[in-house]
Amino acid sequence: MGPVRLEDGETLDSIGTADVRVFQRRTGYRFTLDAVLLAHFAATEGQDLPGPVLELGAGSGVVSLLLVKQFGVAGPVDALELQPAVHERLTRAVALNGCEGRVRPVLGDLRQARSLFTSGAYGQVVSNPPFRRAEAGVVSPDAERAVSKSEVACDAPSVVAAARHALRPGGGVSLVYPAARLAEVLGVLASARLFPRVLRAVHARVDAPATRFLVQALRDQDRGLSVRAPLIVHGEGPGGYSAEVAALMDVPLAERNGG
Template sequence: MTDSASQPGPDETLDSIGTSGVRVFQRRDGYRFTLDAVLLAAFAATESPQGSGRILELGAGSGVVSLLLVKQFGLGPVDALEVQPAVHARLSRAVALNDCESRVRPVLGDLRRIREQVTGGGYVQVVSNPPFRVADAGVRSPDDERAISKSEVACDARDVVAAARYALAPGGLVSLVYPAARAAEVLGLLAQSKLHPRVLRFVHSRVEAPATRFLVQAVRDRDRGLTVRPPLVVHGEGPGGYSAEVAALMDPPLSEQA
């Protein structure tokens, strides 16, 4: 990797996350990763009973989830699918910067055309931290990169579930994070695609606060019942003002909240 490619550009920052020293490039004034990416990587890793195997990330963005899975949690290899060329370019630079070329493969492509991107049934797990906001909810950001990353303008939850279904081997797992208010919708879409929810965990900013997010893992074609984990509480008396569980995932702590 050339010296120039390993340094942030004038409109970029180089940010560290996780206990394994993962570094990613982000646009200074664009969409930036949040705690959701860290929680998803940890959830996917800790809830995966079958161990290693090829993983697909849908909507990889800056690469946080993919890089954490291989560097912090020892999983993979990972194919990291990203639709935006400029974001994909930063992802590719981050893979090289983290010396993960043999473990993370950046793929430029649209998950809505998943059959053109990857081999069907080729993955033991799919992970995605997808756009959260429905396309007609609120004012769309004038910045295309931010809009595509935050709102369902390039794909929606149904597209994400369909892509995961196609990519997974029988018995394979899909792990997702979504706003808590969309739990019924997303669980219904998974069930309709015979991706049977097996683990569910709600994320709360504080013990007394309502849930803001949920993490769900579903299994292709094998309905063996649903386990609801204890709530994941983000803030507490641990380092950085986080709960002990969340603080253990990050060094340095994130400035953004769940």
Template sequence: MSEPAPPIPAPDETLDSIGTAGVRVLQRRSGYRFTLDVVLLAHFAATESTSTPGPMLELGAGSGVVSFLLVKQFGFGPVDALELQPAVYARLERAVALNDCESRVRPLLGDLRRLRELVPGGRYAHVVSNPPFRVAGAGVRSPDDERAVSKSEVSCDAGDVVTAARYALMPGGTVSLVYPAARVAEVLGLLTQAKLYPSVLRFVHSRVDSPATRFLVQALRDRDRGLAVRPPLIVHGEAPGGYSTEVAALMDPPLAERGPTLPSD
């Protein structure tokens, strides 16, 4: 007789909602938790993509928010969701059933630096990633391993993410990334060196008069069509929850009232 499935959520977990399509994810109360970046990335990837519809790959899926949003809110997929940490992966597996996405989101456990051992090259039309932001050795490392791996480049760096995306993409496929604004020159350089040519760039600002905190970039494999710089994306404004109209439209009312915010680090 098989053991019963663990309760949803477990005592050390929370069950959280995101987006306008009823996406629900499991997160550890004291571990790394998703931020608004995942919503902005999913929307950016879905609305800016010009490549042929086809299978997608999320690198570093975490709780699976981006994958679930792409499938349920934006009608993309199927998505293979790659996650390195076994405990995080286990929550992602449970969330697939929770969101009725068994046929549309496939969890994969593994290291993006060893992607060749996990999936065939040139398979995906789209790759998305909300990778670790902080350069290894910069700042104080979190004593919590889950947070450290998710936030800092202790298990992979930007070059690893770009290399994995290049391997996974079919010719003409797109990769969409979100990174701190201060790393824009570095990341665009890495993409170009890998012949993933930046095609769309958008900076994210907390408020209309604030410096950029993030940037969203989409690049095409082997096709240089020039770079389009979109108008700034402003997070906070006069819409529900204190968000701008654009951002508030991506989230359901309960989340707009509680609202995750862009972290400062």
């Protein structure tokens, strides 16, 4: 493969063990570890949820590409993104990663899900939505960063409503949110008859409070809730990560050296 052409102000970044590469604005919103944790959680906990997958708010495409390229989800994965410039970078990333047909970029607004997608078309929905309430703190003056980080273009009820519409009965939605919003998000899911079945808290260190939570909920099926062991991000593993997180981020040394 020849050199990859970057647009002005772009970087080409790699993540995970399968050499997923994405285009990002140098000064815009950039993916975080949350994307990797969500993709792994959705793939692991959603093994019994066959059929197409929908990502709401796909951004640069990290979650969708990780699902098919690193975590072996058959897909196809429809990657919905609102912002045209971000969607264009997502489309180029799909081609660069050789995932045409397995990841299908869609330009559109998740608040218009009823006109974009057939009801019940998907077995699984994933979303790493904007975390910050629109009225909480200062909204970034950079429009792309603001839409990606703050609920200026969608909020939790909008994300959940879109997931509800897209999922078939028994299908599941996987989300990541700040730990402080746990009660709120569980309430929004319950009001949409999306019943949590798996919950996992994410902690920076073993003795630190939770900073995030991962949740998977099923449409119209209440099978009871399983609370997984906490996910610890930092530890004594490679790169300062815990062994579990390092295994998601780094190619084993034996593979790097051809062993």
